[in-house]
Amino acid sequence: MKIALVGCGAIARSQHARALAGDTGFELVATVDPRATVPGFEGRHYTDHQAMLAAEPAVEAVSVASPTGTHFAVARDALLAGRHVMLEKPPATTLGEVVELQRLAAEKGRVLVTSFHAQHNAAVERAREILEGHPPPESITIEWREDFERWHGGQAWPWQPGGFGVFDPGINALSVLCHVMPAAEFRVERARLRLPPGAATPALVEMRLAWEGGAGDAAFEWRRGGEDVWNVTLNGAFGTLLIRGVRTLLQDGAVVVPEGPNLEYDGLYCAFRAAIAAGRSAVSLREMRIIEDALAVAAVEHGGEAL
């Protein structure tokens, strides 16, 4: 199936284009970006997604990896033009945008997929399988602390309204949690945010999550320097599961799934292909709902260092 990739930034070049060069059932025939291109890609390039949609009637699917603030407009135009759509994380700026795209996809008989790459790891999948046979976890701890400069150095958009702040990477942790606890409806009992000088979005979030059968704490932090910490720990009848760095799984301290290769984006495109084959959209709203709930009830502090 012919596919177009909208957005040629870092993640498109390093992950999307690489995955699409493999055996995903898609053939990348066009890219779109007003400024960048994908080095080495020899297909057609457009600076505007509407021009691409008009010129490429054979493109049946569109992968949207442009900045989050543009997702809604690009996806809407693609669905209106009768194409299937996959959205990079975060899927859009608001829940309302995602729900409207979901409605539009249903109306047009096309498939919409929200994609959360961190879910597509063997360690995460194995954790889900282990949890499946037990009552829900009694407690969890999420720690998601990373160096702002290393991953987002020089970028201003994360700090602007709708930019999500540390929740932009933090949504990966929530997507892991939602994947391993597919039946849980999470409630934010309380949240504390800290906004750096001049920022509209948080660099630090601490929140209390609850679900039927348990409760736990999550901390998301952007900081200067230090090692990245990406840990999701779950305690329950299954013992203690630690999903470390997204790609390693430990049970009661013993390695169950050792760190494997990064095949996240291969997994994303396989899931997109499967959704199209089944004619069924796959939209997850829970990750963004947790974030919006946290922002709605949060006690907000101002301070800390600018990053």
Place this chain on the structure above:
Amino acid sequence: MKIALVGCGAIARSQHARALAGDTGFELVATVDPRATVPGFEGRHYTDHQAMLAAEPAVEAVSVASPTGTHFAVARDALLAGRHVMLEKPPATTLGEVVELQRLAAEKGRVLVTSFHAQHNAAVERAREILEGHPPPESITIEWREDFERWHGGQAWPWQPGGFGVFDPGINALSVLCHVMPAAEFRVERARLRLPPGAATPALVEMRLAWEGGAGDAAFEWRRGGEDVWNVTLNGAFGTLLIRGVRTLLQDGAVVVPEGPNLEYDGLYCAFRAAIAAGRSAVSLREMRIIEDALAVAAVEHGGEAL
């Protein structure tokens, strides 16, 4: 059907108890409140909702009119005890709480109803009927400005995290909008909030809403003094509809529905009774989703006078 009323504050005394004394299909047999009672009510009173649930097995339905922050716990316990539940607006503190209650109601085979009293007016219902025969409105204007002292004087909770601020009354405007445009998925394109000194929630909100076929502006304001302004104006193929003060409808300047009596709470309980009879929950998430979307993308200013 025997019903208990949880919460005996101003709205419970002036509206809920009055409506339940009428012909709604419910018989009020118990009230719950740690501090207040309903003057003139001669049934049983409890200071704790769990004590009431334990002592009143014949109570099949529970109406939750206690402070918003307590809704989730009260409703959860009532559903777990096998009772049908109606939630005063705002239905809960977060979307996650409402969705979890929805899940629980389905699991228990009981009915959950989110109630938005402003929807139950002849003017609002007539506006919905007029809109039904036309394409969606091309534009709207919402103005919801009221005196904080008159309606919420001395209350601290609206300013605390999760208190919704001016969105606590403002959700009434959004419930009118959602009722007359039942098929629309609203998107918040941008929002501006102003927080008074020491407040965690806004006294002023201006936002841009969009939907398939149109866009418009909403302003919510808490202020000192002045007349209350509660206007929802819609423009489209039907001309201009103005829902004024929730109970009057004008079309192109001419009164279509003159101001009638306030039967909002009679309408609420009839809807609850109908939902129970049909065995079908009636949960609306759109109002709270618009609010959470607005809070998530908002540019926040601090200032203005303390109210």
